[in-house]
Amino acid sequence: MRATYATKPREQVSAVLRREKRYLSAAEIHAILRKSRTNVSLSTVYRTLDLLAGKGQASARVDERGETTFVVCDQSHHHHAVCNGCGKVEDVSCEAIESVAHALRSHHGFKLADHEMEFFGTCGACR
Amino acid sequence: MRATYATKPREQVSAVLRREKRYLSAAEIHAILRKSRTNVSLSTVYRTLDLLAGKGQASARVDERGETTFVVCDQSHHHHAVCNGCGKVEDVSCEAIESVAHALRSHHGFKLADHEMEFFGTCGACR
DNA sequence: CCTAATTTGCGAATGATTTGCAAAATCATT
DNA sequence: AATGATTTTGCAAATCATTCGCAAATTAGG
Ligand SMILES: [Zn+2]
Ligand SMILES: [Zn+2]
Ligand SMILES: [Zn+2]
Ligand SMILES: [Zn+2]
Numbered sequence: 001m002r003a004t005y006a007t008k009p010r011e012q013v014s015a016v017l018r019r020e021k022r023y024l025s026a027a028e029i030h031a032i033l034r035k036s037r038t039n040v041s042l043s044t045v046y047r048t049l050d051l052l053a054g055k056g057q058a059s060a061r062v063d064e065r066g067e068t069t070f071v072v073c074d075q076s077h078h079h080h081a082v083c084n085g086c087g088k089v090e091d092v093s094c095e096a097i098e099s100v101a102h103a104l105r106s107h108h109g110f111k112l113a114d115h116e117m118e119f120f121g122t123c124g125a126c127r
Numbered sequence: 128m129r130a131t132y133a134t135k136p137r138e139q140v141s142a143v144l145r146r147e148k149r150y151l152s153a154a155e156i157h158a159i160l161r162k163s164r165t166n167v168s169l170s171t172v173y174r175t176l177d178l179l180a181g182k183g184q185a186s187a188r189v190d191e192r193g194e195t196t197f198v199v200c201d202q203s204h205h206h207h208a209v210c211n212g213c214g215k216v217e218d219v220s221c222e223a224i225e226s227v228a229h230a231l232r233s234h235h236g237f238k239l240a241d242h243e244m245e246f247f248g249t250c251g252a253c254r
Numbered sequence: 255c256c257t258a259a260t261t262t263g264c265g266a267a268t269g270a271t272t273t274g275c276a277a278a279a280t281c282a283t284t
Numbered sequence: 285a286a287t288g289a290t291t292t293t294g295c296a297a298a299t300c301a302t303t304c305g306c307a308a309a310t311t312a313g314g
Contacts, residue, residue: 005279005290010292043273044294046270046271081231099222100219108217111249115244115247116245117242120239130260132259132261132310133312137261153301170304174303195301
């Protein structure tokens with residue numbers, strides 16, 4: 001049974017994610033940490049992100065340039081609204097899926113098991 | 128004005144996509160072509176996929192292993208239902224988004240501009 | 255056919271992510 | 285706070301998908 005140590009580097013990486021609340025790549029997090037004279041190796045940033053994603057405390061998405069980016073989020077099923085202006089991500093509860101599930105079943109004979117949704121737009125602060 | 132030639136390799140790549148109707152990586156397409164003694168270089172497969180995606184004739188998604196995969200689809204706005212059994216992808220028209228847009232605006236002050244949805248489940252043939 | 259424009263194939267370069275391993279840090283116990 | 289087992293870190297090297305450069309091959313049009 002693998003124990004998990006609470007280490008300084010891990011705390012520093014998740015602190016960045018909690019503070020920024022937007023999708024960040026490993027390289028971006030690494031750069032942010034360096035700027036505040038906090039030295040965490042890029043490898044450790046990668047490993048910590050995998051760890052957080054594995055525990056469901058972070059969610060990953062591949063951006064348009066092909067880099068994997070991460071954002072903090074809670075474990076429960078939900079979706080993300082990403083602001084095109086500031087990049088901030090808000091958790092959105094899952095509604096209006098029932099009707100889609102129904103349509104999928106009746107129109108396509110498709111039994112829905114899982115789904116993913118992402119929203120893009122402008123947040124309140126950016127308007 | 129860049130003309131676009133209709134070449135044999137391009138036709139062979141899109142033929143595979145049209146026939147399979149499921150998400151395929153460049154490497155998988157390349158392997159499928161080799162198996163039928165059709166030699167198209169991996170570079171050309173990549174270039175053709177970019178071309179098709181650019182024209183909106185194919186849609187890309189990054190799979191769990193980090194590989195970019197492509198499937199044929201029409202240009203109009205729609206979403207995909209992917210079968211967990213056979214991998215086949217069906218186009219699904221976009222419904223039930225209005226209510227989500229409303230909720231986003233009223234609950235989060237978020238003005239929806241764009242969205243992406245993906246569905247996973249079991250297709251009619253696989254049940 | 256001829257020529258110009260475009261595409262192909264190959265191998266080399268790129269760039270993000272992973273991995274191996276010795277040294278450093280963490281944790282539970284004396 | 286010293287000990288020792290366990291886990292993590294940092295670094296550099298390895299991986300692996302994707303991109304690029306360029307000469308040779310293919311296509312389109314006359
Ligand atoms: Zn914003
Ligand atoms: Zn949902
Ligand atoms: Zn199926
Ligand atoms: Zn839609």
